[in-house]
Every structure is written in C-alpha cells, then in structure tokens.
Amino acid sequence: MCELLAMSANTPTDLCFSFTGLTRRGGETGPHKDGWGVAFYEGKGVRAFHEPEASANSRIAEVVQTHPIKSEVAICHIRQANVGAVCLANTHPFMRELWGRYWVFAHNGQLQGFRAAPGFYEAVGDTDSEALFCDLLNHLRRDGNRDAPVAEVVDLLVRLSAGYASQGVFNLLLSNGDWLFTYCTTKMASITRRAPFGPARLKDADVTVDFEAETTPNDIVSVIVTEPLTADERWDIYQPGEWRLWRKGEVVMQGLAPPAAGESL
Template sequence: MCELLGMSARYPSALDTSLELFRPRGGEIGPHADGWGLAFFEGRTARLYKEPIPACESRCLAFLQGYELQSDMVIAHIRKANPPGVGRAYANTHPFEREVGGRSWVFAHNGVLPGIQAYTPGRYLPMGDSDSEWAFCLLMEAIHDCISHYGKIGDIQQTLACLAPVIATINPLDEFNFLLGNGEHLFVHAHSELHLLRRECRIDGCDQRVALIATKPLSEEAWQCLLPNTLLILKEGEIVQEVRTPGAASPIAWQRRRAQEQGVTDR
C-alpha cells in the first residue's frame, strides 16, 4: 500500500530526519515506486513538489531532504499504483491540491476505493484517474460551505457533521486512510493503520510542539497506533478534536494488514 507522512507543529520545523527515513521506502526498501509528493505550507500557500518516479531515485527529493525547509504543516506521500492500470503520471501523484478562499487545501490518501466513481463530486472535479483524487473531491464538496472566505474552517463541529456521512459512505469501499490540511488544521483519518508521535522541546526560549503522522513508525520512539475509524484534527501540533467515524474498518483492509505483518504483501 502507499504510505503517508504528515506533520503539524506549533512553530516551523525541519523534517529532514523523517524524510531521510521515509525516502528509501519509495522503491528501495519498500514497493512504493510509482511516485512521491511533498507539500510544505507557508501560511495560506503550499509549496508542492512531486514526481511520478520512485522516491529513492529522485534527485529533487534528495535535494529537498537536505535543504532544511521549515514549515508548521507538511503532507507527504509515496505511491504504489493500485490498480496498476492507474499508472505513473503527475496527475495521479499525491498530494493533490485545490484552492478555496485564497488558501491551499492539500490531500493524500492510502488505500484503494473501488466503485467510488459512482458518487458525483459536484463542483470539484479530478484532474487525474485515481480513486484517491475522486475521494478528495467528495470531501471538499462536503465541507465547501464550512470554509470561510479566507480558506479557514469556520465551525469545527459543523465541519465534522459534514464530513461524517461522506466518510461513512467511503469507508466500506475498502481502505481510507488520509491526510487533509489547509496550513492551519490537519485532518487525519485512520481507517486501518496510522501512527502518531508527539514531541515537545524548548528551542530559543519557545516551547515547540510537534505531532508526526506516519503509516508505519519511522523510528524507535514511542509511536501510538491510532484506533481504526478515528478522525483527528490537529492544530499547531496539538489534537483539538478526536472523534470516531461511522462504519467499521473493512475486513479486506484488516486481512491485508495481517498479511503484511506476516511478511506477505500484495501491493
């Protein structure tokens, strides 16, 4: 399956070490060789870098890894095309981005969602062929009226109420782990497997707080495995909302996870 990496921080932070551990999984020590993408937020705008090639072979990603870019929100992805027919193309490479109210909204997904094209996105349309981007369009359509003129979330509870039925519809299709962020709030949905790591330290007299999200732990630190069907909303490295999402984790997803833990992979 694809892998996700996300960060929400109180103050801008570099992600070099995590990227150094994440990059080899894109085709060197992992099968995710069909693309990579990285979005660094700078206020309302996301710097988006991506290529439909293995992350381990990318000179661009190697450069960015050591460039010491800093951000208070990052969304990254390494891709394993599934189904294989939705192949390597820039338009199919995560993260995906849309502008709403003068602000970037960025999305990355892990999983496969057969049949999702039966649901009509509305005003947001996919530019590629992936089921992931289709899901992104459905989510954006659901929360469009919850977004202010500045691209921010107005009422979090109203936003959750709008997201719930969409997630309940998509969950049973198969596997729906995702990161959705706008530079202020980071939405993290664990459908089958995601991990959370929290770090706190004092830098230059400031109390830094960082939350990292990864499909699989990137270090020997105390990563927390999130419960299936959990939606977190992070802001400045802190969990501001945590709710259960409708629908059970799919048996297919759980069977795949058990097989992977036993050393058998099918993606």
C-alpha cells in the first residue's frame, strides 16, 4: 500500500526534514516506487508537485527536499500501485475546488470494486482513491452547506469515512487549507513538536535536525504519517476508526467512528 504524510502548523513551516524521510521510502528503503506527490497550501492557493516515478531517485523531489517551501498545511503521498496504472493522472494528492476553496485529498488503502455514484465531480484517472475523493465531494456538495459550522462539515466527513471504511482500508488525509481532517482504519501516527524543542533523526536517511535552532518558542508543528519517520521521538499511534481534525498544529476535534457495517452512502 501507499504511505501518507501531512503537516499542520501554527506558522508557515517547511517540510524538508519529514519529506526527506518519506521520499527515501519511495523506492529505496520502501517499495512505494509508483509515484509521489506533495501539495503545500499558501493562503487559498496550492503549490503542488507530482511525478509518476520513484521519489527516492527524483530530481524534482530533491528540489522539494532542499527548497524550504513554507506552509501551514501540507499533504504528501508516495504510491505503491494496486488499482490503476502508474501514470501522472493516478498520482496523489488529488485536488478539486469546492465552496471557493481548493480541497486536497490523499488516501492509503484499497476499496476493491468501489464505484462512485454519478455526480458533479468525476475522476480523471482510474484509481479507487480518486473515485472516493470525487464521491466524497459530491456528498459534501449535495448534503453540506458552505456556510455551515465546521462541526457540521466534520460530522458529515466522519459518517462518510466510516461508510467508506466498511468497504475496505481507508486511511485519509483531507484539507481545505484551513483545517486538516485525518481518518485511520489501519495505520496512522502523529507527533506534535513544541517548545522546548530538541533534535530528531530520520529512520530512513542519515539526517538529523535540531528543531530548537529552526523554530521560535511559539511554534507548534504537527506531523501525521502512516509510519513514524524518526526513532528517537515518541509518536502517538491512532486507533482503528479514530479521526482527528487539526488546525494550526493542534487537534481541535477528535473521536472514534469504526467502520459502519452495511452503511449506504
């Protein structure tokens, strides 16, 4: 399966350290060699990079690793293909506009034989992941309200996620640039770094960073991944069915919503 990485921070922050660790798993220390992508929010805009090749050997990924693009929300994905061809159209994260914002989606897992109901949003590629994203947005567009409180939107996302999870493995990252929604059925972990900061070393690359030298005492930066990227820090492991809403580096809502048996979407 694929691997996910996301960041939520209270100040524009670069993802170079974590992204470097993730890209090593894309064809070097891991089997996820079928494409990679990353999306950085900059206000309401999104700076995105995609490539249908192994991230460990990518010159474009190398540029992203070394160029400090600062963002409060970022979503990354490295792909091990199981549904759909290896091509640019099937490379996560996917992006669409809804209610005047860009929504970015990345998925780890597989829903065998999933078919999205007809709607406004249609998949460009042939992955179950993009079909899921379009289906989810069609439900939001039909049943949600652009002026609704965030809690109402999250309630709908939780119900939809539990329904999708009843059909297979559904580990999700989703953002509209203001907040980041995460849902876990099998594997997900997070870490929140805040003062006092210390050093950390990547598992997959000979890279160490001293966060105290790179941050201010007011910074809060959270990283959400499929598998922990460092061995010398304590990561918080999600439970199956756990969801969290992140904003400015903090969890602002969370709960448990196990897969809903027989849920009809």
